Amino acid sequence: MRKITFNFKNLVVCLFLVLSLFLSAQETTFVPQKYTPTEPGCVLPVGEFEGLVSVPRALETEAKMKAGATPCATFVVNYTGFTPEAQAAFQFAVDIWANSIDSPVPINVNATFSSLDPGVLGSAGPATFLTSSASGSQPNIFYPAALWEKLEGADRGQFGGTNDINANFSSDTNWYYGTDANPPSDQIDFVTVVLHELGHGLGFTGFADLTESFPDDIGAVRETNNNIPAIYDTFTENGSGSAILSFPDPSAALGTELVSNDLYINAPTSVTQFGQGGTLPQIYAPATFNGGSSIYHWNTPSFPIENINSLMRHQVGAGSANHNPGPITLGLFQDMGWSICSGALSVEDITVSNVSISPNPFRSSISINLSNGFNNDYEIGLFDINGRLIFENKKTIENGTIFIANLDQLEDAIYFLKVTNETTGTSIVKKVIKN
Numbered sequence: 001m002r003k004i005t006f007n008f009k010n011l012v013v014c015l016f017l018v019l020s021l022f023l024s025a026q027e028t029t030f031v032p033q034k035y036t037p038t039e040p041g042c043v044l045p046v047g048e049f050e051g052l053v054s055v056p057r058a059l060e061t062e063a064k065m066k067a068g069a070t071p072c073a074t075f076v077v078n079y080t081g082f083t084p085e086a087q088a089a090f091q092f093a094v095d096i097w098a099n100s101i102d103s104p105v106p107i108n109v110n111a112t113f114s115s116l117d118p119g120v121l122g123s124a125g126p127a128t129f130l131t132s133s134a135s136g137s138q139p140n141i142f143y144p145a146a147l148w149e150k151l152e153g154a155d156r157g158q159f160g161g162t163n164d165i166n167a168n169f170s171s172d173t174n175w176y177y178g179t180d181a182n183p184p185s186d187q188i189d190f191v192t193v194v195l196h197e198l199g200h201g202l203g204f205t206g207f208a209d210l211t212e213s214f215p216d217d218i219g220a221v222r223e224t225n226n227n228i229p230a231i232y233d234t235f236t237e238n239g240s241g242s243a244i245l246s247f248p249d250p251s252a253a254l255g256t257e258l259v260s261n262d263l264y265i266n267a268p269t270s271v272t273q274f275g276q277g278g279t280l281p282q283i284y285a286p287a288t289f290n291g292g293s294s295i296y297h298w299n300t301p302s303f304p305i306e307n308i309n310s311l312m313r314h315q316v317g318a319g320s321a322n323h324n325p326g327p328i329t330l331g332l333f334q335d336m337g338w339s340i341c342s343g344a345l346s347v348e349d350i351t352v353s354n355v356s357i358s359p360n361p362f363r364s365s366i367s368i369n370l371s372n373g374f375n376n377d378y379e380i381g382l383f384d385i386n387g388r389l390i391f392e393n394k395k396t397i398e399n400g401t402i403f404i405a406n407l408d409q410l411e412d413a414i415y416f417l418k419v420t421n422e423t424t425g426t427s428i429v430k431k432v433i434k435n
């Protein structure tokens with residue numbers, strides 16, 4: 001009898017311990033939801049010839065690449081079928097992204113060079129999407145694998161898989177493999193197309209789809225199995241300011257929105273970088289829905305080929321090159337959760353290219369040195385990380401320097417300083433830190 005009591009007590013203690021361990025494990029272990037797409041986010045067709053156009057790398061990116069400086073992110077590319085010259089141009093595009101975004105976790109890319117459908121230059125997308133519980137992430141939102149790992153600060157190995165981006169490129173295209181952003185009129189710039197496709201793989205994508213139905217086509221934005229949207233679509237809204245995620249999903253009303261030619265990105269840093277007085281940058285939502293093109297590109301008429309933001313348009317033609325991810329795209333990436341590599345989020349122009357800001361970090365004052373020799377007036381705007389204007393001021397340059405004082409009261413934080421030349425309208429944005 002005594003023996004039974006002893007065992008019973010032990011059993012109770014044991015059960016209690018197991019239960020406590022189980023409960024504490026329940027509290028601390030977050031298991032993400034996952035979705036692995038079967039189709040690439042973007043299928044990029046060859047576009048018309050729109051002239052010989054060259055948008056070079058951002059000056060800071062060029063300087064860092066030429067100096068062989070340590071990039072802000074590490075990409076590990078698994079190449080299949082590439083010729084040496086295609087691989088070298090691919091690596092050049094990778095290096096531009098590596099100097100544009102910041103991640104502590106290596107970004108793994110599976111890149112294939114092979115025959116694709118006629119007229120298709122390439123296709124790409126995230127290898128998988130996951131929900132995150134990391135600080136800076138939103139609950140119940142799908143993040144592309146590379147961004148998820150950046151937010152979590154860890155590889156997602158424990159949740160399966162190592163590859164972050166799948167990218168395919170046509171081996172039948174008449175490519176220009178030079179890296180000087182000057183393709184001839186009969187060749188497609190390979191660096192531009194790789195840069196474009198990697199942009200999708202890093203997060204310029206989502207699940208918007210239109211299904212033919214009578215009497216109305218049915219639109220959906222959320223991934224159907226999990227009913228979860230991608231982070232990109234949390235910023236999409238129509239011309240009346242209604243968020244795309246506010247519509248019933250799936251529904252005919254949502255279908256109408258997807259082909260309305262009236263959709264925009266309302267992400268604070270992206271809108272600030274767009275710099276059109278709060279006007280929102282428009283995305284591609286043509287009257288005929290085009291899977292692989294619609295929603296996840298900037299609107300072509302809004303961003304002509306020579307525009308610095310033209311990289312993420314829905315097609316690429318011969319003779320044009322853009323080697324800059326573009327400030328509104330990088331702004332959107334920042335709002336999605338990416339950190340932007342210092343210096344990458346800027347609009348350069350030759351008249352304001354040699355801008356230095358000191359000290360940075362600053363405490364009570366900032367000196368902006370513009371060694372362009374012009375005695376023009378400048379508009380100075382300081383924005384917080386959410387794109388809110390903290391102050392603006394008109395200043396006349398004196399001995400090549402603009403001086404801003406009385407900044408002691410500002411909260412310690414990251415800001416964006418925008419310097420606009422009143423005469424030419426050109427502007428530059430620099431990240432500054434108050435501490």
Ligand SMILES: [Zn+2]
Pocket residue numbers: 042043044196197200296297312313314
């Ligand atoms: Zn695309």
